[in-house]
Amino acid sequence: MAAAAAAKAAAAAVSAGAAIALCSERAHAEGGGPTFRFPGFSSPAPAPAPAAPPPQQSPPPVAGKREETPEEAPKVSTQHPRTSAPGFDPAPLERGVDALGKLQQSPNPKQLFELMKKQEETRQQELAAKKAEYQKALAEIDLEKKRVDYEERKKLEQQLAKIKSQMVQYEDELKRKRLQAEHEAQRVRNQELVKMQEESAIRLEQIKRATEEQIQEQRRLTEKQKAELERTIQTQKIMAEAEGRAIETKLTEEVKKRLLLEQINADKEKWIEVINTTFEHIGGGLRTILTDQNKLVVAVGGVTALAAGIYTTREGARVVWGYIDRILGQPSLIRESSRGKYPWSSSFSRATSTLTSKLKNGGNLGKNGDGFGDVILNPSLQKRVKQLANATANTKLHQAPFRNMLFYGPPGTGKTMAARELARKSGLDYALMTGGDVAPLGSQAVTKIHQLFDWAKKSNRGLLLFIDEADAFLCERNKTYMSEAQRSALNALLFRTGDQSKDIVLALATNRPGDLDSAVADRIDEVLEFPLPGEDERFKLLKLYLDKYIIKASDKHENSWLSLFRRQPQKIEVKGITDDLIREAATKTQGFSGREIAKMMASVQAAVYGSKDCELTPGLFREVVDYKVAEHQQRRRLAGEDPKQNE
Numbered sequence: 001m002a003a004a005a006a007a008k009a010a011a012a013a014v015s016a017g018a019a020i021a022l023c024s025e026r027a028h029a030e031g032g033g034p035t036f037r038f039p040g041f042s043s044p045a046p047a048p049a050p051a052a053p054p055p056q057q058s059p060p061p062v063a064g065k066r067e068e069t070p071e072e073a074p075k076v077s078t079q080h081p082r083t084s085a086p087g088f089d090p091a092p093l094e095r096g097v098d099a100l101g102k103l104q105q106s107p108n109p110k111q112l113f114e115l116m117k118k119q120e121e122t123r124q125q126e127l128a129a130k131k132a133e134y135q136k137a138l139a140e141i142d143l144e145k146k147r148v149d150y151e152e153r154k155k156l157e158q159q160l161a162k163i164k165s166q167m168v169q170y171e172d173e174l175k176r177k178r179l180q181a182e183h184e185a186q187r188v189r190n191q192e193l194v195k196m197q198e199e200s201a202i203r204l205e206q207i208k209r210a211t212e213e214q215i216q217e218q219r220r221l222t223e224k225q226k227a228e229l230e231r232t233i234q235t236q237k238i239m240a241e242a243e244g245r246a247i248e249t250k251l252t253e254e255v256k257k258r259l260l261l262e263q264i265n266a267d268k269e270k271w272i273e274v275i276n277t278t279f280e281h282i283g284g285g286l287r288t289i290l291t292d293q294n295k296l297v298v299a300v301g302g303v304t305a306l307a308a309g310i311y312t313t314r315e316g317a318r319v320v321w322g323y324i325d326r327i328l329g330q331p332s333l334i335r336e337s338s339r340g341k342y343p344w345s346s347s348f349s350r351a352t353s354t355l356t357s358k359l360k361n362g363g364n365l366g367k368n369g370d371g372f373g374d375v376i377l378n379p380s381l382q383k384r385v386k387q388l389a390n391a392t393a394n395t396k397l398h399q400a401p402f403r404n405m406l407f408y409g410p411p412g413t414g415k416t417m418a419a420r421e422l423a424r425k426s427g428l429d430y431a432l433m434t435g436g437d438v439a440p441l442g443s444q445a446v447t448k449i450h451q452l453f454d455w456a457k458k459s460n461r462g463l464l465l466f467i468d469e470a471d472a473f474l475c476e477r478n479k480t481y482m483s484e485a486q487r488s489a490l491n492a493l494l495f496r497t498g499d500q501s502k503d504i505v506l507a508l509a510t511n512r513p514g515d516l517d518s519a520v521a522d523r524i525d526e527v528l529e530f531p532l533p534g535e536d537e538r539f540k541l542l543k544l545y546l547d548k549y550i551i552k553a554s555d556k557h558e559n560s561w562l563s564l565f566r567r568q569p570q571k572i573e574v575k576g577i578t579d580d581l582i583r584e585a586a587t588k589t590q591g592f593s594g595r596e597i598a599k600m601m602a603s604v605q606a607a608v609y610g611s612k613d614c615e616l617t618p619g620l621f622r623e624v625v626d627y628k629v630a631e632h633q634q635r636r637r638l639a640g641e642d643p644k645q646n647e
């Protein structure tokens with residue numbers, strides 16, 4: 001019975017051992033579970049990794065509490081027979097067999113079994129404790145992991161918040177910049193708009209002005225064409241009249257010619273008769289003389305004596321007259337003089353010139369009231385010329401030496417006129433010569449200069465010798481192109497003017513004062529510049545010549561007694577020529593000399609005579625002024641000057 005009980009116990013032990021071994025093996029096969037060993041068993045199986053981290057998804061299975069899930073069931077192979085086939089570990093079985101063997105061999109297998117069971121339980125407890133530790137560690141790790149996760153999430157959130165705020169800032173910045181850019185673009189657009197509006201306004205203004213100018217131009221052109229047409233018609237009319245007159249004259253001439261021819265023929269016949277009768281008488285006389293020798297000698301002697309007498313008388317008279325002319329006459333170099341050609345004619349001419357000037361100016365000496373003729377000068381220059389005239393007059397009175405003068409300035413500014421007026425005002429005679437007349441005299445020049453000074457010295461009142469274009473004669477002596485005769489003539493003049501004179505005032509006029517010989521310049525005491533007239537002077541000049549050439553011109557025709565015999569031109573009608581219009585012309589004629597203004601007014605006169613009604617209107621006046629201004633500017637351009645320089 002005992003034996004049977006032992007066998008039962010052994011069988012139970014074997015089954016228990018097999019079960020434990022099986023459990024151990026299964027746990028091992030499931031990866032990581034603790035390996036249960038019976039004492040004395042040595043397993044060839046590899047030891048489990050002590051601290052291998054549990055898989056995150058599925059926590060490790062707790063030994064003893066394992067539940068057999070349908071998924072885990074296939075992990076225990078039941079398909080294969082427990083043989084030494086691959087995948088089957090026979091070691092637990094062997095150990096179970098071994099333990100069975102030990103139990104069979106043990107005298108007290110029950111106690112041994114109990115002991116073994118207790119050992120196994122202790123071990124199980126140890127394992128449970130370890131498992132708890134292990135789980136605690138796992139929990140800590142899990143906690144740590146969660147903390148780290150939390151911190152990382154927190155950091156991430158902070159980071160995200162920061163990024164978000166940066167994003168917001170950046171977006172804000174972007175928005176601000178975009179707004180700024182839009183604002184700037186708007187401003188630029190506005191500016192461009194304003195600019196475009198301004199440009200368009202300017203363009204419109206320009207177009208308007210151009211159109212107005214075109215209209216004006218067109219109007220001017222039409223007026224001009226109209227005037228030209230009228231002029232052409234007038235000319236054609238005049239020409240037709242002239243042709244009619246010419247035909248009439250021709251017919252009259254032909255009648256006269258016929259009458260004359262008849263007269264001539266009658267005369268011819270009469271004269272032939274007379275000549276025949278005379279020749280008959282002469283023939284009779286000659287026949288008498290030729291036949292009588294005494295009568296022949298007397299006749300020949302008488303004729304010869306008569307011819308000799310006529311010839312001698314004529315030549316003698318010529319020589320005597322030449323002598324008188326040389327001694328008393330005016331030198332040929334003098335072009336104009338207040339003295340007559342001969343001494344006896346000077347007082348007569350002076351008297352007549354005074355009378356005519358008085359008649360001209362209505363009893364006054366000069367037109368300007370203060371007696372300065374028709375010379376318009378700027379106030380300071382006029383004052384200076386007057387002072388010089390008074391000084392010269394006083395010099396003559398006190399028998400002091402005269403002072404020589406130089407007038408220089410652009411052509412046509414009144415130098416000659418002023419010299420003439422100065423002589424008249426100072427009570428001296430004056431004589432005018434031109435520098436250009438000396439060179440053609442050649443070797444005669446020296447003699448003529450001496451003659452001139454001899455003649456000048458004879459003036460009782462003193463004489464102002466005015467040499468116009470002085471640079472042509474008195475230029476620098478060492479110039480290469482100066483002829484020997486010219487140089488000698490200059491030396492003669494220098495000789496005659498070396499000392500200060502009480503009889504002669506030398507007044508030189510030139511456009512180029514720099515060209516004068518230094519010795520000539522040394523003889524000059526007063527230098528006066530004659531500039532181009534200013535606006536006020538131009539205004540006065542325009543008025544003066546308007547009066548002279550247009551208003552007085554028509555008066556003259558009316559009053560003249562010659563009008564009874566001569567065919568008179570039409571009277572000029574002056575309409576609407578106001579001071580404002582003349583002032584406008586004075587402004588336009590900037591840069592004009594006095595001569596140019598005088599010529600312009602002469603052109604106005606010509607235009608008036610060429611017009612249909614012989615009428616001076618503002619339009620005609622303006623037309624001539626504009627034309628003359630354009631001509632003046634063109635002339636200046638051709639001379640290489642800037643037309644706007646004097647403006």
Ligand SMILES: Nc1ncnc2c1ncn2[C@@H]1O[C@H](COP(=O)(O)OP(=O)(O)OP(=O)(O)O)[C@@H](O)[C@H]1O
Binds near residue numbers: 374376414415468
């Ligand atoms: N200041 C002026 N007042 C009045 N008329 C003037 C004046 N200047 C010039 N004229 C006119 O111009 C003409 C020429 O003047 P004038 O001979 O005096 O000039 P100029 O300066 O001597 O010229 P040039 O240097 O060419 O000899 C005069 O006959 C006159 O019609």
